[in-house]
Amino acid sequence: MNEKLLKPYDPKETEDRIYKLWEKGGFFAPEAHQHRTDNPNSEKSYTIVLPPPNVTGALHMGHALNSTIQDILIRKKRMEGYKTLWLPGTDHAGIATQNVVEKKLKKEGITRHDLGKEKFLEKVWEWKEEYGDKILGQLKKLGASCDWSHTRFTMDEDYQKAVEKAFLSYYEKGLIYQGERVINWCKRCQTSLSDLELEYEEEKGNLYYINYPLKDDTSRFVSVATTRPETMLGDTAVAVNPKDDRYKDLIGKIITLPIANREIPIIADIAIDKDFGTGAVKVTPSHSIIDSEIGERHNLPKLKIIDQYGKMAKEAGEEFEGLSSKDARDKVIEKLKELNLLEKSEEHTHRVSKCYRCNSVIEPQPSNQWFLKMKGLADKTKEAIESGKVMFNDEKWKKVTLDWLSNIRDWCISRQIWWGHKIPLEGTDDVLDTWFSSALWPFATLGWPNACTQNKNTCTPQSGTDLEQFYPTQVISTARDIINLWVVRMIFSGLEFMDDTPPFTNIIIHPTVLAKDGRRMSKSLGTGVDPIDLIDKYGADATRFGLIYQMMGNQDMKFDESHLLAGKKFANKLWNIARFVLQNANEKIKDQNAKLQFKMENLTKEDKEILEKLDAVTKSVNKDIEEYNFGQALHTLYDFIWHDFADVYIEYSKSKETEDVKKVLYLSLTSILKLLHPFMPFITEEIWGTVPVKDKKPLIIETWPI
RNA sequence: GAGCCUUUAGCUCAGUGGUAGAGCGUUACAUUGACAUUGUAAAGGCCGGUGGUUCAAUCCCACCAAGGCUCACCA
Numbered sequence: 001m002n003e004k005l006l007k008p009y010d011p012k013e014t015e016d017r018i019y020k021l022w023e024k025g026g027f028f029a030p031e032a033h034q035h036r037t038d039n040p041n042s043e044k045s046y047t048i049v050l051p052p053p054n055v056t057g058a059l060h061m062g063h064a065l066n067s068t069i070q071d072i073l074i075r076k077k078r079m080e081g082y083k084t085l086w087l088p089g090t091d092h093a094g095i096a097t098q099n100v101v102e103k104k105l106k107k108e109g110i111t112r113h114d115l116g117k118e119k120f121l122e123k124v125w126e127w128k129e130e131y132g133d134k135i136l137g138q139l140k141k142l143g144a145s146c147d148w149s150h151t152r153f154t155m156d157e158d159y160q161k162a163v164e165k166a167f168l169s170y171y172e173k174g175l176i177y178q179g180e181r182v183i184n185w186c187k188r189c190q191t192s193l194s195d196l197e198l199e200y201e202e203e204k205g206n207l208y209y210i211n212y213p214l215k216d217d218t219s220r221f222v223s224v225a226t227t228r229p230e231t232m233l234g235d236t237a238v239a240v241n242p243k244d245d246r247y248k249d250l251i252g253k254i255i256t257l258p259i260a261n262r263e264i265p266i267i268a269d270i271a272i273d274k275d276f277g278t279g280a281v282k283v284t285p286s287h288s289i290i291d292s293e294i295g296e297r298h299n300l301p302k303l304k305i306i307d308q309y310g311k312m313a314k315e316a317g318e319e320f321e322g323l324s325s326k327d328a329r330d331k332v333i334e335k336l337k338e339l340n341l342l343e344k345s346e347e348h349t350h351r352v353s354k355c356y357r358c359n360s361v362i363e364p365q366p367s368n369q370w371f372l373k374m375k376g377l378a379d380k381t382k383e384a385i386e387s388g389k390v391m392f393n394d395e396k397w398k399k400v401t402l403d404w405l406s407n408i409r410d411w412c413i414s415r416q417i418w419w420g421h422k423i424p425l426e427g428t429d430d431v432l433d434t435w436f437s438s439a440l441w442p443f444a445t446l447g448w449p450n451a452c453t454q455n456k457n458t459c460t461p462q463s464g465t466d467l468e469q470f471y472p473t474q475v476i477s478t479a480r481d482i483i484n485l486w487v488v489r490m491i492f493s494g495l496e497f498m499d500d501t502p503p504f505t506n507i508i509i510h511p512t513v514l515a516k517d518g519r520r521m522s523k524s525l526g527t528g529v530d531p532i533d534l535i536d537k538y539g540a541d542a543t544r545f546g547l548i549y550q551m552m553g554n555q556d557m558k559f560d561e562s563h564l565l566a567g568k569k570f571a572n573k574l575w576n577i578a579r580f581v582l583q584n585a586n587e588k589i590k591d592q593n594a595k596l597q598f599k600m601e602n603l604t605k606e607d608k609e610i611l612e613k614l615d616a617v618t619k620s621v622n623k624d625i626e627e628y629n630f631g632q633a634l635h636t637l638y639d640f641i642w643h644d645f646a647d648v649y650i651e652y653s654k655s656k657e658t659e660d661v662k663k664v665l666y667l668s669l670t671s672i673l674k675l676l677h678p679f680m681p682f683i684t685e686e687i688w689g690t691v692p693v694k695d696k697k698p699l700i701i702e703t704w705p706i
Numbered sequence: 707g708a709g710c711c712u713u714u715a716g717c718u719c720a721g722u723g724g725u726a727g728a729g730c731g732u733u734a735c736a737u738u739g740a741c742a743u744u745g746u747a748a749a750g751g752c753c754g755g756u757g758g759u760u761c762a763a764u765c766c767c768a769c770c771a772a773g774g775c776u777c778a779c780c781a
Contacts, residue, residue, distance in 0.1 A: 008743085207781085226781060239781095276780045283781095290779035350780085396710065400776060403709085407778080480776085516718075518774075549729080552720060555711080556774080560718040562730035565743085569729095572743045580740035635720080635728080650740080 005582060005690055009575040011539025015682045019140060022685075027700045028147045030083045030469070035697065041081040047473035048074055048086045049442050050139075050146060051486070052154060054093035055128045056100050059138040061513040061521055061559060062479055064531035065551070067144050068544045069477050069510055069630060074145055075678040076625055079704035085470050086145060087445055089152035090132045094420040094434035095189055095197075095357045101127050101419075117418050124419050128153075138532055143540050143681045145700070150466075152445040154437045155421070162444035163437045164424040166497060169457075171425070175373045176413070182285070182292035183367050183412050184353065187310040188360035191416040192369050194433060195409060196485050198353040198362060207348035208333065209278065211341045212238060215254040215263055222247070222255060222266065223343050225277030227350055229336070230328040233260050233316045234305035237283040239294055242268035244279050258341050259332065260317060269294050286366050302366060310363050325363075370414035370423060370430065377492040378405040384491055384502050393508045393628050394554045397483060404484055439489035442503035446471050449497075458499040472501050477508040508628055512556040513547075521559070534564060541680035542567030548679060549638070551631040570638060571683050574676070577646055578687045581669045584653070584662055585692065598660060606656075607664050610649040613640060614668055621675050622706045634679055641672055674705045 026032065033042060048070050053063055074086040101124050102112055112120040132153065139146065152159060170176040184193040208229045211221035222238055235257055240247040251268045271294055272281050285295030286304040295302060305316035312320040312328045320328050336342040353362040382405050384390050385398060392398045413433045414423060420431030440448070443459075451467035452459035461468035472494070478487060487507060494503035514520060515527035522528055534543045545567030550557050603611075617640045624633035645668055653661045670691060677684040677699050688699035696702075 005740090008741090224781080228781085271779070273780050281781050288779080288781080290781075293779080396776095400710080403777070483776095512775090514774095550718070555719090558718065560730080562718070566729050569743045572741065576741035576744085578740085583740070632720090639728085646741090647745085651745095654739090 004686070005575070005579045009571060009683060009686075011541065011571070011682065012536075014686050015141070015143070015540050018682050018685050019143065021698065022145065022700055023148075025698060025700075027078075027698060028086070028145050029149065030085045030147065032078060032701050033081050033083055035701065036081055036703075039081040042083070044082050045470050046074070046077040046082040046084045047470040048475055048477070049445060049473055050086065050088045050144075051476070051478045051482075052089045052091040052152070052438070052441060053135050054096055055090045055132045055135070055153075056093055056096045057131065057135075059135055059142075059531055061529055061531055061547075062510075063135075063139075064142060064534075064543065065513055065547045066477055066479065066510055067139055067142055068547055069508060069628075071142075071144050071544075071681070072548070072625065072630055072678040073475060073477075075681060075700065076704060078145070078700065079674065079677070079702060081703070083469070085147055085150065085466075087150045087152065087470075088136060088139065088144070088146035088148065089150075089441075089445060090128075090135065090154070091438055092128065092153065092155045092419065092434065094415060094431065095191065095417055096434075097124060097127065098417050098419040099189065099357055112418065120418060128155075141532060141535055141540060143544065145681070150445070154434075154441070158447075158450070159437065159440075159444050160421060161450075162440055162448055163421045163432065165449045166440055166444075166493070167424055167432070167436075169497070170372060175376070176370060177373070178368065178370050180366055180368045181371070181412075182287070182289050182364050183369055184289075184362045185308065185365035185367060186355040186358065186360055187308060187363050188358045189355060189417065190308065192367055192412050192414060193355060193362070194412050194435075196435075197356045197433075199356045199359075200351040200353055202349055203352045204347065204349050206345045207277065208345045209343040210258070210282075210336060211343050212255045212257065212282075213341070214250075215256045218256070221341075222250065222280050223278045224280045224282045226282055227348060228325070228329065229332045230312070230316075230320075230325050231284045231287050231305070232257065232282055232332065233312075233320060233328075234284045234286050234303040235260075235262075235264055235282045236285055236295065236300045236303060237264050237298065238266045239269045239272050239281045239283050240266065240279060241272040241274045242270065244272075244274045247280060258339055259335050267294075267298050267300075269297060287364050289364055292364075292366070304366055306363060306365070308365065369412050370428075371410040372413050372436075374408045374410050377496065378408045380495045380500075381405055381488055381492045384495060390491055390502045390504065391506055393506065397480070397507070397509050401483060401488060405488065435485050435489055438486055439493040440497070442473050442476075442490055442494060443467060443471055443498055459497060460499060471498065471503070473504045475506040475508060476504045477510055479512060480509045481512075483509065506628075509554065511551055511554055514556055514558050516558050516560055518558055529559060529561075534561075538564045538568045539571065539682070541571050541683050545570060545634065545680055548630050548634050552635075553631075567680075570642070571680065573642060573646060574672075574680075574683060575687065577641070577650065577672075578669060578690070580650060581665045582690060582692075584657070585666050598663060603660055603664075604656070606649065606652045607660060610644065610664060610668060613644050614671055618671060618675060618705055622704075625678070630679075637672075637676055637679070641676070645672070671705045673699060674702060677702075 033039060070086060074084050078084045184198055186193055205227050207225050207227055209223050209225050211223050214220045224238060238255055250266050253266050254263050255266060257264050271290060283291045283294050285292045285300050286302045287306055303315050305313050307313045310325055312323045314321050333342060354360060355362060382402055385402060413436050414430040415433055417431055420434060421437055423430050423432060446466040448459060448467055451461050451465035453462055490503050494501060519525060519527050531543060542564050546564030549563045617636055620636055621633045653665055673684045673688050685699045
């Protein structure tokens with residue numbers, strides 16, 4: 001027996017060594033299957049693109065879980081003889097990365113404006129080099145069998161060309177347009193944001209009821225309810241529902257807007273809910289997206305009274321100019337009280353939209369931006385999902401996604417930040433929404449558009465290119481919070497640019513890893529867990545085990561470290577099982593390779609039972625992995641290995657040292673190692689290295705036992 | 707406001723129309739023989755609440771409660 005097995009298993013020493021063995025052997029490359037002679041899958045490719053982590057920070061538990069899921073799939077397919085490619089990379093993450101670099105500079109007392117654009121971008125690139133490599137290094141620690149020679153970054157030179165090409169292609173088709181519209185504006189980041197880049201928080205505030213006097217009869221009022229009285233300075237109408245009997249006679253009448261003393265009309269619009277507030281709404285077309293839509297329908301003038309920093313603008317009136325909106329609000333209320341026009345105020349909880357990157361309150365603003373028309377692209381995407389060309393692992397996401405696509409607005413794709421892809425047209429310094437480039441990930445990473453045949457609107461890949469070999473991919477695995485931001489956009493981008501071929505067939509939305517108390521894991525809450533610490537403490541295999549063992553169904557999981565302890569114990573158990581079996585494997589077995597023959601009639605009841613169970617376990621584990629029930633597969637293996645094989649059969653074998661028993665032990669061990677390898681790749685590879693098999697290959701490229 | 711999910715042992719979770727299961731934790735006993743990161747055994751649950759369907763409900767249905775998620779232009 002190999003002397004290694006006589007010592008206890010040491011993950012720290014083993015894991016780095018094994019990982020190097022795999023890398024040196026070139027086993028992560030798609031060609032790793034070529035050593036096989038009899039391989040029915042040799043022509044089939046199996047591709048997964050890693051959701052590129054942002055270069056903002058470090059690996060978190062979600063990455064660890066997601067990478068383990070993808071690694072399980074890739075390792076199994078590799079063992080099955082497929083031409084596998086797991087393509088890694090990182091995302092430049094526009095606003096997020098610009099913000100972290102700005103924060104770092106702030107500690108040194110400088111702003112990006114002090115540095116200037118060019119110098120600032122140099123700093124961001126330095127950051128990217130440091131953190132981009134770091135996070136990929138952490139994936140290696142976890143055992144991720146990515147093909148590192150295919151590593152991509154969303155701002156690689158080729159990738160930038162792909163982004164340019166995609167933009168111009170939309171533009172030439174008339175799908176991208178520029179226009180002045182009210183958009184979501186982050187006054188901290190000084191940029192526009194798409195509807196998806198907002199987060200909502202409940203806030204307690206007040207609902208103020210203000211009396212607006214009629215011009216012709218100053219004794220009559222229309223009472224309007226608002227949470228933001230200061231915006232009345234920009235009102236250009238009051239709107240009521242056309243079916244609201246209370247106001248029918250007032251439609252078309254004129255109101256004298258208090259404080260500003262402007263004349264504004266009372267209009268009728270179906271967007272108004274009769275039952276909320278007073279049923280009459282002040283309309284501020286410049287500072288509310290809904291109001292701007294009402295304004296467009298009625299050709300209302302726009303009055304921009306709040307500037308890009310959230311301060312009152314000149315148009316708000318001299319006495320308000322320069323005030324913060326809070327101060328302006330206080331002042332407006334004071335004035336209304338003086339005028340005796342504040343009818344009442346009541347407590348009101350409402351949802352405030354905030355920037356998903358810096359948490360500042362969003363200030364809707366009219367702004368000249370670029371938009372991508374969504375209707376047609378959304379319809380294509382819906383068709384692909386409805387017809388089953390792309391499938392979610394859980395039906396509920398299908399429904400949610402289709403609903404979202406049915407109510408979609410045009411996508412504001414321009415951002416006023418410095419870090420990102422420049423809009424490839426003259427006359428603008430804007431960059432693109434970071435998700436515009438992420439949307440191209442499944443094909444831009446594979447050589448699109450250079451790998452396409454010439455003179456075609458859609459792409460037919462040239463023979464032999466990565467694009468031809470590895471597109472479409474088979475499965476994408478990601479977190480639920482980026483289904484709309486990313487997954488949907490990849491689908492329509494694939495359909496648009498790759499000849500109606502969706503970028504993947506299956507979508508795995510994995511559980512969210514929560515802290516044990518059910519709260520979100522986050523650094524600022526102090527609830528975060530660093531997967532690298534866990535790997536140090538338990539080993540990568542045990543960390544993977546702990547995560548997958550807890551992943552039953554698609555429920556979010558409250559992360560419990562005790563499962564990692566179970567994984568560590570299990571690794572030890574496996575190590576000792578191997579030690580026992582290999583101590584007992586005699587010379588004869590060593591010569592016979594893994595294909596051991598039995599005479600069934602000679603086997604005992606116990607022999608037959610364990611072999612039958614092994615067969616059943618092999619089949620169910622295979623099926624569970626194919627159906628993405630990873631937790632279930634691991635439970636099955638755990639129970640079989642520990643309780644059926646070790647507790648029962650190994651104990652039995654001690655009293656019955658026949659040739660057949662040794663064969664059964666040996667055969668079971670080799671199958672177990674193979675079945676367990678996708679889940680716990682390091683220890684299984686290490687043990688495999690000591691197993692006496694003829695013409696043995698590393699386990700990572702051995703044959704899957706079914 | 708609409709939709710969805712969860713509730714089972716101290717903790718994290720499986721599960722089934724007919725005596726309730728795992729891991730971790732706890733308790734007792736066992737140790738030079740693959741493994742104390744072990745083995746054997748034990749304690750521990752009116753399966754969130756109330757009604758209904760059924761011979762029979764933790765499971766199916768309705769309602770309620772608590773917690774969570776997603777979407778939406780309620781000012």
